[in-house]
Amino acid sequence: MPELPEVETIAQALGASEIIGSPIKEIAVFWEKTVGGDAKHFCKKMEGRRILSLSRRGKYLIFTLDAPYSLVVHLRMSGQFYLRTPAVKASIHEQVVFTLKNTSLHFHDPRKFGRMYLSDDLENFFAHLGGEPLSDSFTFEEFSKKLQKERAIKSLLLDQSVIAGIGNIYADEALWLSSVHPLQKASALTIERQQALWKAIPEVLKRGLAFRGTSLGTGKGNFHSVNGQAGEHQSYLQVFQRKAKPCFRCESLIQKIVVAQRGTHFCPSCQILK
DNA sequence: CCATATGTTACTCG
């Protein structure tokens, strides 16, 4: 269930792995919807091309292949990658297996929501995705413009066409850090709260990335990087999953409500609705 | 059995 820091963690791990430079010799698809419903078409386009590099856009992983294609992967709720040798399906949850030169790349996805796309035009593919919150283009001026909506701020933060990469954990963390109530109408934020939130978003994302992502719970379906590597950021969460525990700023008990259909954690004392 | 889950999209309704 990866968000920007988790996807970036995976991109960095795969980008430093032996898959780089390796040709894709064979592809086995066990759940056709994962690759868009036409496995033969998908495989034919990919087979023989090398994986040149890994990158990320929002919550999408991008495998740059020999021209003209890139393999774009969205992990959705439970997608994970494993490197194995040999290329035998090691779990019923492996939906796609890529046989490479000296290893194999396995896409493990119990809930089967993950999706793979082949694109020869990434600009067009990402045309409707918002900007990158960790890039220099994430300016206060641009952010402030996007807040001019009569809409709950949390709902806006989760909208990938507004800003790319923020999910439920980091939305709650950024709102807590900036003392903004999740149900606050975006257009009603004071300039001070706007600025606080603008600073908080990169801060919480960078912290998540520094700890190589957030791995919650005990289940294997929760986020893990390549080869099941857990992140460490769960130990540093300020508000997410802290229902009924004391706020680290004011000791009031953290509340959990539902906003935009998502569990939402906030401090009722210091995240004030105005 | 029931509720919940770090995501996205199609649909209805106002």
Next chain:
DNA sequence: ACGAGTAACATATG
């Protein structure tokens, strides 16, 4: 037209 709410996707966990 826009946004909120809902169900759907499919499975695991508490």
